[in-house]
Amino acid sequence: MSSAELIEFTITSTVSSIRSQRRFPKNITIGELxxxxxxxxxxxxxxxxxxxxxxxxxxxxKLEDPLATLGSLSAENGMRIHVIDPTTRSGEFEPGNEEEDVRFRMSEDEYKKKERTLHAFLTKNRLGKYDEDYQKKKELEKEKGKIEEEKAKHIPLNSRCEVKVTGQPTKRGIVKFIGEVHFQSGTWIGVQYDEPLGKNDGSVEGKRYFECPPKYGAFVKPSSVEVGDFPEEGLDDDEI
Structure with missing residues (x-):
């Protein structure tokens, strides 16, 4: 793995309730972070x-050694870094109390120019609704989610199907589950493959969604599933 590899974290703090996603190099020290x-x-x-x-x-x-790097601390994608600052009033950058009073007394233009306001802080650091890239990505994911949900409505349970995932060979199997799962957002299709080409037995992290032999189960997006007359490959109709 390259020492310059980036790791994505969720960032939270006692200063603000805003959560954000940020990537940092594996070799960054805690002091630099x-x-x-x-x-x-x-x-x-x-x-x-x-x-x-x-x-x-x-x-x-706890990340206490200023010379330690994220890589040396076994940090991984999807983890959360929580920032605690006992010297800063909790919610200092929230739009409430004194901040709301200041905004009420000022025009919108004056308010936006005030250096320590929430607006200035969020705009400078591209957080929340001021992060245009994040908002566009969020809207795109929302639209994709609606499309996947609509697609799932036309996939009958226990129907034969063919699964096509980019970069993987086409697989056939039976639809065993349709719905939401605990490990990812959105609607997912649980499939029992005809061959041991899956990743599980119908359960993930101890939670079961359907029954099938080990390595025969998988969860895929509805857009990757096509239902129809897809018999098991290799079966001869003249044999019983």
Missing amino acids: KGKLELLTGANPTSMQLELYGKDDVLHQ
């Missing part, structure tokens, strides 16, 4: 405390 997070959250780097949470949102460890 605090400088980046100061711009992102408004927390003071000299008093900043960092906690690393796993994908299950359980505390993995």
Whole structure:
């Protein structure tokens, strides 16, 4: 793996309730990371405390060594970094209390020019609704989700199907599950393949969605599934 590989994290803090997604190099030190997070959250780097949470949102460890790198701490994509700043008032960058009073007394133009306002902070760091790329991505994902959900309505349970996923060989099987799952957002189709070309037995992380032998089960997006007359490959109609 390259030392410059980027790792994507969810960033949260005690300073603001805003959550954001950011990528940092594996070889960045905790000291350097605090400088980046100061711009992102408004927390003071000299008093900043960092906690690393796993994908299950359980505390993995506290990031205390300023010379340690993210790579040396076994950080992975999908983890969460929580920023704690005991010197900053909780919710300082939230649009409430004094912030709302300031905005009420000012014109919109004056308010936008005020350096320490929430608007200035969010605009500068491209957070929340001010992150145009994130908002576009969010809208695109929402539209894709609607298309997948509509597609799923036309996939009958227990029907024969053919699954086509980019970069993988075409597989055949039976539709065994249709609906939402705990490990990903959106609507998914659970398929029992005719051959052991899957990834599971119909369960993921201990939660079962359907029954099938090990390595015969898989979950795919509705757009990858075509239902129809797809008999098991290799079967001869003249044989019983």
